[in-house]
Amino acid sequence: MTEQLISVSSAQDGAWKTAVTQIIRAGERMDQRGWVPATAGNISVRLADGRIAVTRSGGHKGFLTPEGVIEIDLTGNPLLPGDRPSAETLLHCQIYAHFPHTGAVLHGHSIAATVLSMRTKERALYLADYEVLKVFEGQSTHATRVAVPIFSNDQDIARLARSVSLFLDEMKAGYIIQGHGVYVWGPDMDTALARLEGLEFLLACELERLKLSPSFQGM
Ligand SMILES: [Zn+2]
Incomplete structure (x- = not known):
């Protein structure tokens, strides 16, 4: 009996360490790409037993340590007293x-997401005809158009969550908070990172195309 308990606890400990390693590596990757300036962004992983590992409030996501990752439940409450998750x-x-x-959720503050969402008056950015669209869930061809919803930024996160909830089922490539950044997720960290990289690549393409357009150059 005791041995069984020890074995379960050590398996859980191993799963936690794996989740923390994934979060630290994702933070480094996002920092290399310039998507988590200053203390921006947050990263989480859901373990098989339902626990969620998420980055602690504050701190640079490119220089995370195991102490920068805390454990919360599905309602966002920290499981250890004194821990403070990001808002x-x-x-x-x-x-x-x-x-x-x-199984994983990523949030970053890239230049492209920030600039493009502040410039448009639409409630979504539309990405069409790009090969990379195939990285998103359910997409098998470039000959399509994917809408990425834009929500107004709001320091009242509960109110922002209510706005987002109305559209969650329609999001194939995540969503954008205006003047702020993107949220992307996937069944595991590798997929979530690939989708984030795909979305950020496409947003960067849109920004470059905008800069090349005659109206942008005042022609
Ligand atoms: Zn943010």
Whole structure:
């Protein structure tokens, strides 16, 4: 009996260490790409037993240590007293609660997402005819158009979550908070990172095309 308990606890400990390693590596990758300036962004992983590992509030995501990752439940409450998750943790929990098979959520503040979402008056950015669209869930061809919803930024995260909740089922490539950044998720960290990289690549393409357009250059 005791041996069984020790074995379960050591398996859980191993799963936790794996999740923390994935989060640290994702933070380094996002930092290399310039998507987590200053203390921006947050990263989480859901373990098989339902626990969620998420980055602690504050701190640079490119220089994370195991102490920078804390354990929360599905409602966003820290499991250890004194731990403080990021305010935006509620947006991670909302995605995990809505999509039972989601295993990782990524949030970054890229230049392209920030600039493009502040420039448009539309409630979404539309990405069409790009080969990279195939990285998103359910997409098998470039000959398509994917809408990425844009929500107004709001320091009241509960209110922002309510706005997002109305559209969650329609999001194939995540969503954008205006003047702020993107939320992307996947069944595991590798898939979530690939989708984030795909979305950021496409947003960067849109920004470059805008800069090349005659109206941008005042012609
Ligand atoms: Zn943010």
